[in-house]
Amino acid sequence: MPRTMRYFIALILLCGGGWSAADSGPEQQARYVLDRLAYGPRPGDLDRVLAMGAEQYIDEQLAPERIAESPELRQRLDALATTRLSEAALFRDYGPPARRAAGADEEARKRVEQAAHGVAEEAQKARLLRAIYSPAQLQEVMTDFWYNHFNVFREKGIEGQIWVGAYERDAIRPYALGHFRDLLGATAKHPAMLYYLDNWQSSVPRQDRNGDIKGGLNENYAREVMELHTLGVDGGYTQKDVTELARILTGWTYLPRDLEAGTAQPFVFDPRRHDFGDKRFLGQRFSGAQGDGEEEGERALDLLARSPATATHIGYQLAQYFVADEPPPELVQRLARRFRETNGDIREVLRTLFHSREFWDAATGDGKFKTPYRYVVSAVRASGVDVINFKPLLGALHQFGMPLYGCQTPDGYKNTQSAWLNPDAMVYRLNFANALGNGNLPLYQEPPTPAAMGGDMLVSMPAIIPATAAAAGPAPPLAPPVKPPPPDPMVLQATLGSPFSLRTTEALAQAPPRLRAGMILGSPEFMRY
Numbered sequence: 001m002p003r004t005m006r007y008f009i010a011l012i013l014l015c016g017g018g019w020s021a022a023d024s025g026p027e028q029q030a031r032y033v034l035d036r037l038a039y040g041p042r043p044g045d046l047d048r049v050l051a052m053g054a055e056q057y058i059d060e061q062l063a064p065e066r067i068a069e070s071p072e073l074r075q076r077l078d079a080l081a082t083t084r085l086s087e088a089a090l091f092r093d094y095g096p097p098a099r100r101a102a103g104a105d106e107e108a109r110k111r112v113e114q115a116a117h118g119v120a121e122e123a124q125k126a127r128l129l130r131a132i133y134s135p136a137q138l139q140e141v142m143t144d145f146w147y148n149h150f151n152v153f154r155e156k157g158i159e160g161q162i163w164v165g166a167y168e169r170d171a172i173r174p175y176a177l178g179h180f181r182d183l184l185g186a187t188a189k190h191p192a193m194l195y196y197l198d199n200w201q202s203s204v205p206r207q208d209r210n211g212d213i214k215g216g217l218n219e220n221y222a223r224e225v226m227e228l229h230t231l232g233v234d235g236g237y238t239q240k241d242v243t244e245l246a247r248i249l250t251g252w253t254y255l256p257r258d259l260e261a262g263t264a265q266p267f268v269f270d271p272r273r274h275d276f277g278d279k280r281f282l283g284q285r286f287s288g289a290q291g292d293g294e295e296e297g298e299r300a301l302d303l304l305a306r307s308p309a310t311a312t313h314i315g316y317q318l319a320q321y322f323v324a325d326e327p328p329p330e331l332v333q334r335l336a337r338r339f340r341e342t343n344g345d346i347r348e349v350l351r352t353l354f355h356s357r358e359f360w361d362a363a364t365g366d367g368k369f370k371t372p373y374r375y376v377v378s379a380v381r382a383s384g385v386d387v388i389n390f391k392p393l394l395g396a397l398h399q400f401g402m403p404l405y406g407c408q409t410p411d412g413y414k415n416t417q418s419a420w421l422n423p424d425a426m427v428y429r430l431n432f433a434n435a436l437g438n439g440n441l442p443l444y445q446e447p448p449t450p451a452a453m454g455g456d457m458l459v460s461m462p463a464i465i466p467a468t469a470a471a472a473g474p475a476p477p478l479a480p481p482v483k484p485p486p487p488d489p490m491v492l493q494a495t496l497g498s499p500f501s502l503r504t505t506e507a508l509a510q511a512p513p514r515l516r517a518g519m520i521l522g523s524p525e526f527m528r529y
Contacts, residue, residue: 029054031497032363035529036322037061037354038137040378043495058354061138062347064177073133080122083165087191087266088259090162094119097260099158116161120154123165124404125390131377132387142176142346143168144373145321147405148412150187150229152196154405159195164405167192180314180344181305184229188221188301189267191254197221197410200253202246203273215273222246224410230304232313237282244281248296250274269294282307311339315349322353323362325416331358367528369417372400374529375429379436379521382495383487385443392441396432400425430522437518439486489516499525 030049034041037058041049049057060067077083082090091097094116102108131140147168154164171190175183187193194200199222203215222245226237251274258264276288279296282303286296304310315335319327334356335349342348353359362368370378376396380387387393397403401420407413414420435441489508500508504523508516520526 026050026054027497028363028499029360030057031499032360033057033354034137035367035378036359037141039131039141039374040381040529041495041497042381043384043491046495046497058351061136062177062351062354064136064139067136069134069136073129076129077126080126082119082122083126083169085166087163087166087170088262088264090119090166091159091191091256092260092262094162095158096256113158116158120161120164120405121394123168124394126165127168127404128377128387128390128393132380138350139173139176142350143173145318146172146176146183148407148415149317150183150193151407151410151412152192152405153408155408156196160192163190163192163195166190175346177347177350178345180310180339180346181302183346184225184301184305185298187229188225188249188297189252191259191266193221194252194254194267197224199249202252203250203270204247204275206272217243217246217250217275219243219246222249226304228411230310230313231307232309232316235307235309235313241281244279244286245300247275247277247279248281248286248300251293252297269297305344306340308336308340311336311344314339314344318349318353319358321415323359323368324365325368325418328358331356368415369421369528371413371415371420372397372402372425372429373404373413375527376400376432378529379433379526382492382521382526383436383517384491384495385436385484385487387443389443389445392443396428400428429527430518433520433522433526434515434518437486437489437516437521438514439483441483443484486514487517489513489520492517492520496520496526501525 027046027050030046031041033054034045034049034057038045038061052060082094085093094112098112098115099109102112127143131144134140150172152160152164152167154160167187167190171186171193172183175186191200197220198218199220201215202218202221204217205215219242223242226235226242226245227233231237251270251272253268253270253273254266255264255268255270258268259266271293274293276293278288279286281300284303286299288296312332315332316327318335319331323331331353335353338349338352339345376393380393394404398406402413500523504525508519508523511519
């Protein structure tokens with residue numbers, strides 16, 4: 001291992017580099033909001049935020065509906081045809097009906113599977129396009145936050161492959177800065193979540209004409225919606241509440257045959273599956289005699305969204321994401337109070353967060369350690385490269401153990417240092433930084449067909465697949481190596497505002513010019529935000 005790489009690994013593991021507490025002027029404030037509200041600066045962003053001021057940038061990002069999308073980005077997104085299809089069309093054309101139509105023909109079944117993977121890949125490409133190029137950066141940051149909060153695993157069956165993109169499009173993105181109750185309801189009813197946590201099959205047991213018992217209660221979603229999505233693990237609910245909520249949500253489903261025929265919405269309430277008996281959930285009585293089973297579920301979600309425990313849980317998650325791995329309790333309580341005051345208005349809770357003393361105090365410390373996703377996106381943004389082929393980036397995320405939409409468990413990916421900082425991970429990142437900094441990533445050419453793809457997952461990276469990545473399925477192979485020019489290290493430093501410690505500055509000065517861009521992207525300071 002080269003001496004410079006060993007130096008940076010040791011520096012990252014020991015201290016992280018951080019900004020100086022004395023450096024608290026307009027430039028640091030501009031860098032700070034670009035690193036926290038966005039995925040770091042692209043060329044020209046720092047000067048723009050310096051000119052408008054950090055406060056105005058915060059106000060701008062809190063109103064993404066007022067930010068114009070570039071025509072180039074819209075054109076590239078529109079070219080991803082499957083990202084515009086409805087859940088029903090995806091199900092019919094790429095899901096179980098297509099697989100069933102293939103019958104026993106092995107080649108036909110492979111084509112169906114390949115097509116489903118293609119749908120998921122277009123969803124991943126759309127996410128990366130927006131994260132790298134969208135000027136509404138906070139919208140993208142919050143989409144990532146809420147997707148992890150309401151995680152769905154793309155590799156659970158062919159349904160997971162075809163619906164993850166539509167799930168983000170219809171249940172996450174529109175509500176990322178809206179009201180929490182709307183977000184909770186949209187995720188609860190989306191077929192991707194219904195399928196992932198099995199609520200689509202949950203029903204009251206019933207006897208058929210032959211006397212056989214059909215159906216049965218499934219508690220997966222009921223448990224996770226309380227433990228992860230709303231109240232939190234210490235939210236005061238019991239196992240009895242889990243069972244009662246599962247009973248309340250029986251009949252919340254989708255109907256595959258009707259979905260295939262186009263005669264039903266992606267979500268339906270099926271009264272034949274619902275338990276109309278009386279229940280007691282979180283101390284309140286739910287009367288089945290009223291005969292409105294879907295309304296029972298809506299009332300339960302209302303109850304969860306209004307709970308003080310939910311306000312505290314969401315306040316903690318947001319403070320951890322934007323401020324510190326161990327967020328200040330006073331800040332968490334302030335955010336929880338604002339959540340309750342505004343009936344879960346996410347935009348107003350964030351406004352309180354971004355104007356808090358604790359948010360700005362965090363700028364003087366070592367900062368948060370970037371997740372692999374944030375690291376890859378911020379590196380590409382800072383480099384200013386025009387990405388045509390996204391497979392090297394998806395391959396990098398796979399090797400880093402954070403494949404996009406690839407978290408198996410419903411708690412989603414962690415955003416804390418302990419989850420991602422270790423020597424092996426640093427080797428991956430420094431190899432990626434070196435490849436990107438030297439222009440050795442084939443980012444300029446999209447392969448025309450899957451058959452044309454080939455080669456290793458990522459140029460110059462160790463062939464070690466973390467367990468989390470291996471569980472998420474095969475990484476996308478690379479296109480033929482058409483490479484962008486390496487970023488100019490002087491332009492790269494100007495883009496970042498040179499937030500480097502004395503030790504890093506000296507190391508950069510002593511390095512050959514051809515290595516400096518990679519060293520900047522692999523520096524301890526760039527690993528944090």
